[in-house]
Each structure stands twice: as C-alpha cells, then as structure tokens.
Amino acid sequence: MRDIGQNLDTTKKRVLALKGISVQIEVNEGRNKISSFCGNVENVYPSVFTFKTLNGALKTFSYNDVLTKGVKFFKV
Numbered sequence: 001m002r003d004i005g006q007n008l009d010t011t012k013k014r015v016l017a018l019k020g021i022s023v024q025i026e027v028n029e030g031r032n033k034i035s036s037f038c039g040n041v042e043n044v045y046p047s048v049f050t051f052k053t054l055n056g057a058l059k060t061f062s063y064n065d066v067l068t069k070g071v072k073f074f075k076v
Contacts (some may be wrong), residue, residue, distance in 0.1 A: 011063045013047045
C-alpha cells in the first residue's frame with residue numbers, strides 16, 4: 001500500500017535529492033525475498049531511476065516501487 005498524501009511528483013523529488021549520495025536500499029522481490037544493496041542513485045529519468053551498487057552493478061527501479069514501499073532507502 002502506498003502512503004496517503006504521497007504522489008509520483010513528490011517521490012521523484014525525493015529520489016532526485018538522493019542522487020549522488022551513498023545510501024543503502026532494500027528491495028522487496030516478493031515471496032519474502034528482500035535484497036539489500038549499498039551504492040548511490042546514478043541517474044533519474046521521467047519514469048525510472050538507476051541505482052549503481054558498490055560492486056558496479058546497475059539496477060533500475062520505477063518511482064512506483066518507492067511509492068508502494070517495494071524499494072526503501074536508508075542512510076549509510
């Protein structure tokens with residue numbers, strides 16, 4: 001479920017504010033599978049953003065994933 005009062009524009013601004021900052025993310029992959037990655041938000045696009053992990057892997061997520069708490073950000 002998404003938070004009441006949150007919309008995609010607000011979510012995009014929050015992700016844009018994290019660009020270039022080292023953060024940890026937790027990704028809910030379904031069926032009780034949660035992956036954790038450290039890295040930073042590399043690029044933001046109109047409907048997705050890219051996350052580069054410390055080992056160099058590039059992950060892509062939509063803003064809807066953040067809005068529905070499928071992706072959570074934490075300070076490192």
